[in-house]
Every structure is written in C-alpha cells, then in structure tokens.
Amino acid sequence: MKLRIDDMTCEGCARAVTRTIQRLDPGAQVQVDRPGGTADVTTQAEGEALVSALTKAGYPAQILAA
Template structure:
C-alpha cells in the first residue's frame, strides 16, 4: 500500500538515511522515496500507517499525514 508522510526536520542526506533505515527495519521489503525539499516521504509497505509514523518519530522527526 502506498502511503505519504510529511516529515519535518529532514535537513541532510544523513536525515534521509535515518528515516529510510527506520522504515526498512520495520519492513525490509518497503520502498522508500524521500523528497527532502518538500518534506515528503512516500512509502510502499504492508505495515500500518501508524507503525511507520512511529518508526520515523523514534528517529526524532515530526510526522503528519
């Protein structure tokens, strides 16, 4: 299922890696596409939306729909 998140606080490539790694730890098969200039993270995963959002929050980023 395709899901889009608005993630505040991603300012560099390290941030992108941290978010991607957090999602991949939850679902190794997930596809993650990050659009840092627009604070957008697109995820294709079978995991529930809230679990993905929580994984991103645990890395220290603010997440909204």
C-alpha cells in the same frame, strides 16, 4: 502512502528515515523528497507504526495520504 516528515534537513537524515521505515518492513520502497519534507512509501507496515517509529527516531511524521 505519503508522509510529511519534519526535521529532515540533510541526506543523512533522508537515509535515517529510509532505514527507520525499512526496519519495520525490510521490503518497503521509500522515495524521499528532502526539500519537500515528504516521503512516498510502499509498505506492508501500518501507517501509525511508521509515524511512531519516525517520531521516536527524531523525525516527527504524519500521514498525508494512505
């Protein structure tokens, strides 16, 4: 799935986004495009759970493609 992630301004933010996703699904594969503000995620977790967790972590997110 492809996620739009706001407020991801540095590599530390990108690592925090990856950690947040992998807390929900330790086997998730995450490819972050920090300049583009997106992440491609292969996961068993539900999209809405990811959006909620990322938003709570300070990175408002939305699903662009499932």
